Amino acid sequence: MLERLEELRARAIAEMEAAGDKAALESWRLAYLGRKGALTILLRSIGALPPEERRAAGAAGNQVKTDLETALERKRAALEAAARSTGEPPLDITLPGRAPTLGGLHPTTLMLRQICRAFTALGFQVVEGPEVEWDYYNFEALNIPKDHPARDMWSTFWMDFQNKAGERPMLLRTHTSPMQIRVMERARPPIRVVIPGRCYRYEATDATHESIFFQVEGLAVDQGITMADLKGTLYEFARRLFGPERRVRFRCDYFPFVEPGVEMAIDCFACGGSGCRLCSGSGWIEIMGAGMVHPKVLERVGYDPQVYTGFAFGLGLERIAMLQWGINDIRLFYSNDLRFLKQFKGVGQ
Ligand code: FA5
Numbered sequence: 001m002l003e004r005l006e007e008l009r010a011r012a013i014a015e016m017e018a019a020g021d022k023a024a025l026e027s028w029r030l031a032y033l034g035r036k037g038a039l040t041i042l043l044r045s046i047g048a049l050p051p052e053e054r055r056a057a058g059a060a061g062n063q064v065k066t067d068l069e070t071a072l073e074r075k076r077a078a079l080e081a082a083a084r085s086t087g088e089p090p091l092d093i094t095l096p097g098r099a100p101t102l103g104g105l106h107p108t109t110l111m112l113r114q115i116c117r118a119f120t121a122l123g124f125q126v127v128e129g130p131e132v133e134w135d136y137y138n139f140e141a142l143n144i145p146k147d148h149p150a151r152d153m154w155s156t157f158w159m160d161f162q163n164k165a166g167e168r169p170m171l172l173r174t175h176t177s178p179m180q181i182r183v184m185e186r187a188r189p190p191i192r193v194v195i196p197g198r199c200y201r202y203e204a205t206d207a208t209h210e211s212i213f214f215q216v217e218g219l220a221v222d223q224g225i226t227m228a229d230l231k232g233t234l235y236e237f238a239r240r241l242f243g244p245e246r247r248v249r250f251r252c253d254y255f256p257f258v259e260p261g262v263e264m265a266i267d268c269f270a271c272g273g274s275g276c277r278l279c280s281g282s283g284w285i286e287i288m289g290a291g292m293v294h295p296k297v298l299e300r301v302g303y304d305p306q307v308y309t310g311f312a313f314g315l316g317l318e319r320i321a322m323l324q325w326g327i328n329d330i331r332l333f334y335s336n337d338l339r340f341l342k343q344f345k346g347v348g349q
Contacts (some may be wrong), residue, residue, distance in 0.1 A: 001049060001057040003295060008038060009064045016068075016075055025075060032068060039065060040269035104345035108214055108333060111321040112196050115216050118240040119194040122233060124218065127193050131181040131200070132159065135169045137178035142257040143296050150256045155202040172200035177257060180293070180312055184301040188221040188306050196317065205330045214317035221293065221303070221310030227260070230290060230311035236268050238287070241320070246274070249284055258291025258312060269323075278323075285323060288315035 012032045017039035020024045032039045043061045046054060065334050105113075116126050154174035161170050179195040195217040203209055220229065231250060238246045246266050253263040264285045275281040290313035295305035319328050325344075327333075332340045 001046065001053060002060050004042065005060050005064050007041060008032075010069065012039070012068055013071060016071060019075065021080075022076075022079055025072070025079060026213070029072060033072070034066070038146060039068065095233060099147070104341070105347075106333075106341065107325065107327075107344045108317060108319050110347055111317055111324065112214065112216070112342060114241060115237075115317065116194060116196060116317075118237050119218065121330060122192075122236060124192045124194045124220075127179070127183060127195050128197055129182055129195060131173055131198050132179050133171060133173040135167075137172060137181050138171055138173050138175075141181040141297070141300055142177055143294055144256045148256065150254075156200055157202055164257070173197075174201050175199050175314055176215040177312070177314055179217055180219045180257070180297070184221065184298075184303065189303070189310075190220075191310070192220045194218045207331070208319065208322075210318065210330050210334065212334070213330070216315050216317055218290075218313045219293070219310065220251075221298075221308055223308060225292075225309045227292060227311070227312060230262075230292065230313070233311075234264055234288070234290060234313060234343075238264075241324070242266055242269055250290075253289055253291075255289055257277070257294050257297050259294045261289065261291035264288050264290055264313070278326075287320060287323070288313050290314070 002044045016028050019028050021160050046057045062117050070259040156174045157172045158168045159170035163169050176195045176197050183273050235248050238248050248267045250262045255261045263286050265284040267273040268285050270276050273283040274281045293310040293312050298305045
C-alpha cells in the first residue's frame with residue numbers, strides 16, 4: 001500500500017505540473033482528490049487492510065493527501081499570478097456596481113402635489129370623492145336640471161344600472177364640482193377645501209383634450225366671503241405656482257352653479273404678455289373656471305344664502321402641467337412612453 005501511495009503521489013505531482021490553466025487544474029483536482037478521485041478511492045481501501053498494516057498506511061495516506069492539497073494551492077496561486085502578468089483582466093472590486101433603475105413620480109402626481117401644497121399653505125384642506133357619481137350630484141344639485149342646455153358641455157359615460165323609473169342615474173363624473181355638494185352636505189361653514197380627482201368626458205381626444213383627465217376643485221364657504229376673497233386667493237395661488245411676477249385677469253364666464261362666473265387667466269410667462277405661440281398671441285393663458293357659489297346651490301344643501309356666501313373654482317391639472325413644463329400634447333401624459341416620463345425624474349416634489 002505504501003508503494004502504491006508513493007507511486008500515486010509521483011504521478012499526481014507530474015500531472016499537476018503539466019496543468020497549464022485553471023480548467024486543467026480543476027480536472028486534475030477531480031481526478032485525484034474528488035469524490036471519485038484516485039487518492040480518495042485508494043484511501044477508502046485502507047479500511048480493508050489487515051490491522052497490522054492499516055495504521056502505517058493510514059498515516060502515509062493522510063500525508064499524501066495533505067501534500068497534494070498544499071501543492072494544489074501553490075499551483076493555483078502560480079497560475080493566477082501568471083494570468084495577471086499576461087494581462088488577463090483582474091477582478092477589480094473597486095468598480096462601482098450597476099445602479100438599479102429607480103422609478104420617479106408621474107408628472108400628474110408632481111403637479112397635483114404642487115397645487116395641493118399651494119392651497120394647503122392658504123388654509124385649505126384636501127379631500128377626495130367618488131369617480132362614479134349620481135346624476136344628482138354631477139348635474140341636478142349643481143343647478144343643471146335635466147334638459148338644461150349646459151349638460152351638452154359635459155357629455156359623459158353612463159352606468160348600465162337603471163332605477164325604478166327606468167332612468168340611468170349613475171355616471172362617471174365630468175368634473176370635480178359634485179364634491180362641492182357632498183362636502184357642504186356633510187360639513188357646516190367655515191369650509192375651505194380643495195378636491196383633486198379624475199374626471200371623464202365623452203369627447204374626441206386631441207392635443208388639449210383627453211377623455212380621462214384630472215381636475216382640482218376648490219370651495220370656500222363662510223359668512224362674508226366676497227368676490228375679493230376669490231380674486232385674492234386665486235391670485236396668490238397663481239403667484240405661488242407660476243412665480244411672483246404673474247398678473248391675473250378675470251373675465252365673465254358662465255357656469256350654472258356660480259353667479260357671477262368667471263374665467264381666470266394669467267399673463268403668459270413665455271412672452272411676458274406680448275403674445276406668442278403658447279398664448280395664441282393674446283398674451284394671456286386661461287387656467288380655470290370660478291365664481292361665487294350660486295344661492296340656489298347653497299339653499300339646496302340647507303345653507304341660508306343671506307348668511308353664507310362662498311366661492312368655488314375648478315382647474316384642469318394636466319393643462320396647468322402643460323403650461324408649467326412646456327408640454328405640447330396632453331395625450332403624452334397617459335400613453336406610457338418612458339422617454340416622456342423619464343424627463344420628470346428628480347423634478348421638485
Ligand atoms: C368645469 O368643469 C367646472 N366644473 C369648473 C368650475 C368649478 C367652474 C367651480 C366654476 C366653479 P370646464 O368644463 O371649463 O369647467 O373644465 C375646467 C377645466 O378642466 C378646463 O379649464 C380644462 O383645463 C380642464 N378640462 C376640461 N375638459 C378637459 C379635457 N377633455 N381634457 C383635459 N382637460 C380638460
